[in-house]
Amino acid sequence: MSTSARMLRLLSLLQTHRYWPGEELAQRLEVSGRTLRRDIDRLRELGYAVDASRGVAGGYQLRAGGSLPPLLLEDEEAVAIAVGLQQAANGSVGGMEETSVQALTKVIALMPPRLRRQMDALRSQTDNLVWGGGPHIDPAILTTLAQACRDDEPLHLTYTARGAEPTERWVEPHRLVSLGRRWYLVAYDRDRQDWRSFRVDRIASPRTTGHRYRPRELPADDALAFVQAGIRRIPQRYDVRVRVAADPAVVARAVGRWGDVTPYEQGCLLAMSVDDLQWPVMVLAQLGADFTVESPVELVDLVSEVSARFARAGVA
Template identity: 45%
Template sequence: MTRRDPAARLLRLLSLLQSRVDWPGPELAGRLGVSTRTVRSDVERLRGLGYPVTATSGTAGGYRLGPGARLPPLLLDDGEVVAVAIGLRTATAQAVEGIEETALRALGKLERVLPARLRPRVSALAASTVPLPGGGPPVDPDVLAALAAACRERRRVRFDYRDHHGTVTLRDTEPHRLVSTGRRWYLVAWDVGRDGWRTFRVDRLTPRTPPGPSFTGRPLRPGEAAEMVTRGVASALGPCRTVATVRAPAARVGELVPPVARVEDLDGERCLLHIGAATPLRLAVYLAALGLPFSVEGPPELLDALRQVSRHCANAV
């Protein structure tokens, strides 16, 4: 049907062009079951409709769908449609200022055109999942977009940064990644002035425009950006901090503690838990509530609090 129906073939061609960056002409022809000459004609029709399809160089030549002045209709498969719908529902609970209403509008448009076969899948997922509201300070989506572009294009960014004491400093950075903990957004960047990696809360920074010059990216191993944020947040949990040796696998402990706590595997059966709290008593209660055998060497205030919790529990029974 696609070979004989020009309209269906044109939609199929557009879907293929959206699925990856470059397509050799002969491969497109094979997918569509037509000649390369027909592909060239169909590409010209797409261009006439406003789609910026460019020719690519190479032995056989090819095509690429580039950015244009307007957003073309996206052709998604069933799995992609379900993923987008659930993603939009989740976005309504994120700590991005103003995104809730925008996500709901987009979700409404998507659900109005959902095929009947996909509605039960989307409805079941929506009914069975409850996104936990972030509860953190909202961030400006324009600031997030500008930082994401700087990370992608490797452009230096200067911004005014307010620390937890309220002191504002000017920072010159090489942005690397944006990390979301669910409650807050963080920028992981190389601080040029301090000659080292730093993490910055996005809600506390005000970018200065325009962006700075390009830079050569500094290597980070996969997952290291998220680990830097975890270590930084854990160290700021409270004045009472400790490293507990927990006699349980790291994977099990990781399921019980918040993302801001850091878990290090020791030998598969034990792990180190880096954690903090506002007071020694709160930290003692939290460690006891894990329900796992553990040991700590300090600080002394935490040891006293653990003894106090132990006495209260013994007296209760």
């Protein structure tokens, strides 16, 4: 491997891990410790702030510097960043819309032609639906939580649960989950000695400790499944029951994990527990099938109101 190729490989490794033991880093690059130290010095000359710790367990860590040096991205990573910026421009993170558009423009402009064509195809063939009614998230809080998840750092935060007073929490952050316009932090709550999902818009003053913890095993298939299971256990305002004249499999795909679908006569019975009736109305509208609302009466009224509004809009 040439020196230039090895330098790029070294930079790529440093950007993916907060801390690399020197011996492991040298093995990855198939070089001696002396050669690794010279390569680290070259990176420092290029403006990358690389901290080193000495001793048997010594290693290297890429530190934030006074300015942002060039980033080394794989093709898939560049596309992922562009897609994320595109979603952020329409998303729920407060104050990020304009800056996301500006950053997206820069990223696409620097992409090689093959990746730019991929992004152009993605943008031209995708319709974005901006979900309304959701809370806005402080970008600084979201960034702090994401970094703590990545680095396995305990967090101290203030959390205000629904209908409760603010409480101080010590948690071990595991993963961030985005559902529609809401974000959740899946973490192990040290005080309650159990796993919890925290609404990010209800988190204040998150603070990292600089220490690390040994990750625990999440009692679910993944963080998304854990959050969804927790939400479904929360008592909701409305119990929705609708008979739908459609294939149960089609309805199940439309509602996902947010409802139960049972075969019923020439269709199926859709059951959901929700706080907001807008969601079942949207599901029913996209199915394009006849349906009968059994409960609640508020959903009957809302469907009638929406139907009348669309009927008026269609009159020339």
